[in-house]
Amino acid sequence: MPFRRNKALFLFFFAMLALLNQPLCAGQNSDMKxxxxxxxxxxxxxxxxxxxxxxxxxEKTITLDVALKLGQRIKDAYPDVKVIYTRSKDTYLTLAQRTNxxxxxxxxxxxxxxxxSVKGNSKPRGTETFIMGTDQSHANxxxxxxxxxxxxxxxxxxxxxxxYDPNEPESFIFFNLMQNAHFEQSVIMASKIQEQLRKGPITVDRGVKQALLLVLWRTTMPAVLVEIGFLSNAADRKQLASEAGRKEIAGRLFTAFSQFKKQYDSHSGIEIDTTPSSASTEISSEKEKTKPASTTASDCWMIQIFASKKPVKPGAPDFKGVKQYVEIFQNGYYKYCTGRYDSREEALKALPALRKKFEGAFIVHVDNSNRIL
Ligand SMILES: [Zn+2]
Structure with a gap:
């Protein structure tokens, strides 16, 4: 990508951040329910x-049916929750219209x-939930x-x-920080969805993943994209094609919603659920799924303050006075991380102060060889 375009993208990114600052605050309830x-x-x-x-x-028929079933369950259980569908019929909307x-x-x-769905391969199956993020493994x-x-x-x-060029998703990295303000809550919701979906009817759990998805890009609230099964796999397809299968899937999503709402309402949505079942749902890329989910003694959490295509010299204005940091080169980007915390909760405590300087700062899980997990 030419440098001039990079620069333009950066400028646009910061302009958008400034624009979004207002709705980000105004969009939240004063009592956080x-x-x-x-x-x-x-x-x-x-x-x-x-x-x-x-x-x-x-796909469009299945997604609409499951969406309507989920919405109805929420309406029945929580009459004071407003359920809004981006579409309730077989209509076309752009991704930006959905976000809007x-x-x-x-x-x-x-x-x-x-x-x-996978073309020419009927083997992959299962469910997975995406949040907006920079993990760029091939599958994602x-x-x-x-x-x-x-x-x-x-x-x-x-x-x-x-x-944005759909065939060149890496060009999107300049915009992905938009969702960082809600990253933690999006992770919580995504984890709850996977915990429920793995109970069936499609029990293969492909995990919580990050991807640069346009429909999540400019949302100003916790946002997830759930893939409820593979149309290209016969076993999954059987469930997706059946009324009973779709009803059960909608029921699982409803349970995840209920759990998320309960946590959101009682803890302002900020607390992290540290129960063993949810802690085992680490955000992982495909290749890292084989690693044990539990952390080793040398794992730690850090706060990524910014990333760049080119290395940034020590003392550069980009660091805004932060002197202690590590440079991690991964997926074509130099990622600058600071702090070293034993738990995500510890890192979370330090995050607000850093966000005052680096609006897009977010927590990363780093292994003992300084790789972001
Ligand atoms: Zn789709």
Whole structure:
């Protein structure tokens, strides 16, 4: 990517941060209760999403049905929670329109529902939940391309998405910090979803993952994108095609929502659930899934203050006076991290002070060889 474009992207990023600062604060309830949820049924209208091998069953139909079922469960159980659907019919919406619905309504939570699919490989199966993040393992990039490529249907996608190229998701890294303010809460919701979904009907748990997903990009609230199974896998497809299967999946999502709401309402949504079941759902990339989820004595948590394509010299203004930091080169970026904490909770305590200087600062889990997990 040429330097001039990099610079323009950076400038745009900071301009957007400034713009978003206001709605970020105004969008939250003064008493911090979860009152509005936006449920986004992926795809729709001229965009069918994934299609089953028989050419009949479509992702857009499944996502709409599960979205409506989930919304109904929430309405029945919590009459004072406002449930907003991005679509309640087979209609086409751009990704930006979906985000705008959530932001305009000052939603407290955004749940985007999708169905996975792999061309020419019927083996992959299971559920996975994505949050906006910079983990760029190959598998996640594929989901990125699949879920973001819908913008090619839009007449002027280069303007709307500021030059984002679905075939070049790495260009997106300059924008991903938008979601950092809600990163922790998004992780909590994503973990709860996976904890529930693995109970069935599709029991293969592919975990909580990070990806640069356009539909989550500009949301100003905790936001997750759940892939509820693979249309390309026969066993998953059987569940997705059946009314009972979809009902059960919606029920699992509802339980996750209830648990998240309970925690959000009682702890202002900021506390981290440290129960063993949720702690085992580490954010991981595909290749790191084989590692044990428990932490070793030398693991630690740090706070990433910024990242750059090129190394930044010690003492540069970018560090804003921070002298103790480590430089971690990973996925093509020099990531600058400070602090060293034994637990995520410890790091969380230090985060607000650093956010005053570095608005996009966020917590990273680092192993003993200084790799971000
Ligand atoms: Zn999709």
């Amino acid at each position: 979860l009152r509005t949820v936006v449920i986004d049924a992926g795809h729709g209208g001229k965009d069918p999403g994934a299609i089953a091998p028989d050419n009949k069953l479509k 619905i959530a932001n305009r309504n000052q939603a407290d939570l955004f749940i985007s529902i999708h169905v996975n 990039m594929e989901v990125c391309k699949k879920e973001n490529s819908v913008i090619l249907l839009e007449d002027d996608y280069t303007t709307t998405y500021q030059g």
